[in-house]
Amino acid sequence: MKALLLYSSREGQTKKILEFIDKELSDYQCDLVDLHQITAVDWDSYDKVLIGASIRYGHLNKLLYKFISANLSQLQSNKVAFFCVNLTARKEDQGKDTPEGSAYIKTFLKKSPWQPPLIGVFAGALYYPRYKWFDRVMIRFIMSMTGGETDTTKEVEYTNWEKVSLFAKKFAQM
Template identity: 30%
Template structure:
């Protein structure tokens, strides 16, 4: 079985999530092709047994290349089980309203593109303090402080639940074998 794992990334965490998915699939003896949607060169998504798409949410939106890719390939994507991984810090917020808002992002993308993935997973992202410029670091520390999150900007923080992500991948794959 061959699985396409695609991503767009802003700070690198979505690439890490997509790489983890590809490695998890390979550990289970599947062929996984990993690719950035912003780079040409991969084959038609509908020729795979499943597709995973990983995308971060920044300022309430996914990167534009994700939306364009889904719009361009929705006719092929609808032919295979598709797992969409929405990556945001808001999904792990203590504020239920923020978590609820984070759960709406995939639906908004689907309404825009006309494609509704068969499976959606919400993964918490990462605070990449060491990679932020001065102003973004200040802003993210302020947001994290309001949320009761880590504010020590001398290191990065990762909040992704890797076991839950593996379970999601296994559920999508079970549909194929099913």
């Protein structure tokens, strides 16, 4: 069996999550592809497709929505799942790591003509030392407002890998 793992990632955490899922899908041969680099998908070559996308400054990348518009009928007629990576999902005790509790997923479902049958929400990572000056300042400001890490010398990974593993199992069973 074959699976296509597409990612829209800015700092690499979404790709890292898909690499983890690739290892979890031991019964599948997986192709990991950057959504921003793909020109076309040979849908007949894959049993399943998983799309992961990250939030930056409250928004998913516009290229994700263009991909959805260009491939809507294939997304609706194949086994395709979606997950979103964001720093708000670190607040698991508030339910921000669920499709029902994620404002980003609610917005996605309103904006997208595609309604994925399986949706995941995972906390991302802070990579302060890797950010450009403007991003470092802005993300620190946002984190200070939301009670997050503000030490710009740190890298903090919030991803709950057990939750990612459970999602990979659900995806395999689709």
